[in-house]
Amino acid sequence: MDPHEHIEQFFRRHGSAFNDVGGFYVYRVDDTHPSHPSPFTRRDYYKIALLLEGEALITYADRSIPVKSGAVIFSNPMIPYAWQRVSEKQRYYFCLFTGEFVSNQLKRESPAESSLFKVQGDHVLFADEPAKERIAGIFEMMLQEAEGHYKYKYDVLRNHVQLLIHEALKIAPPVDSYSHTSSADRITELFLELLARQFPITATHDRIRIKTAAAFAAQLSVHVNYLNKSVKTVTGKTTTELIAAHVVKEARALLQHTNWDVAExxxxxxxxxxxNFNIFFRKMTGETPNRFRAGLLTQH
Structure with missing residues (x-):
């Protein structure tokens, strides 16, 4: 399982063709655009969005932030999040760009170096009307440039990205608008969702990639101690216990319903x-995988 959504998957999820040229894409979305689910995950691309009309909820591992007209949202491959539309109508601009687009020319003023794109930073800002109009104007210039055939248009688009960053840096973040009231519940929900998403295993080339508390914490961009404490508080069990329970449940299913050998x-x-698998399975069930499978055969 790949824990990231690749940019090709984004276009597939939205029913659009993917054109891998230049590494930069910009759109204006009107209120007739159908709502597409945006699951909690990391993406392998950068994204900047300006909400013009409507309401939505953007959820990180430890907080959920309601956004409305004037919200400017920055995301990058280090920060997992989910986007949920709240209002029926929604209008917004957004641009996507890859790491290759960033590293090519943006240099010291690269988005990757901006606090807006770091794991710890201000990723949702709220522009007043004049700032909103300026940022919308930059998006309109991007749209016009992206449609053109100028030889150096991607250099121009990098300059527009820099302008977006500078405009956003002028905006003070409204820290008190962030909701932390149920962070333990939320982080536990996301942990359990991420854990469950790795199953079921359907082919011998499938493999779970995240199987320790530290690895889950890294995927959720939180400290492992915070994850462990939250999960224990909400469920009464440790992260390790919950991970092991899912793994042994899947092990039983695979031993029962496939003819794969124990090593597979x-x-x-x-x-x-x-x-190592034998030791784990015996610790969890009291018998080896082979004995478990043999016991199933004797029952039939």
Whole structure:
């Protein structure tokens, strides 16, 4: 399982053709545009959006932020998030760009170096009307440039991205608008969702990639101690216990419903050696994988 959404998947999810040229894409979305689910995950691309009309909820691992007209949102491959439309009508601009687009010319003023794009930083800002109009104007220039055939248009578009960043940096973040009231519940919900998303295993080339508390914390962009404390508070169980329970449940299903050998089952469940899988399975169930499978055969 790949924990990132690739830019090609974004276009597929929106029913659009993907053209891998230049690494930069910009759009104006009107209120007739159908709503597409935006799941909680990391993306392998950068995104800047300006909400012109409507309301939505953007959710990070430890907080949810309601956004409305004038909101400017920055995201990058380090920050997992989900976007949920609240209002029926919604108008906004957004641009997507890849790491290749960033690293090519943006240099020291690269978005990757801006606080707007770091894991710890201000990623949702609220522009007043004059700032909103200026930022909308930059998006309109981007749209016009992207449609043109100027030889150096991607250099021009990088300059427009820099202008967006500078306009956003002028905006003071309204810290008190961030909701932290149920952060433990939210982080636990996201942990369980991310855990469950790795299953079921359907082929021998499938393999779970995230199987430790530290790895889940890294995916959710939170400290492992914070994740462990939140999960324990909400569920009464540790992250390790919950991970192990899911893994052994899947192990039982694979041993019962496939003819894969034990080493293949162990590999799919993230164990590099069959002996490690045997030790884990016996610790969790009291018997080895082979004995478990043999017991199933004697029942039929």
């Amino acid at each position: 089952v162990g590999y799919c469940l993230g164990f590099g050696h069959a002996s």
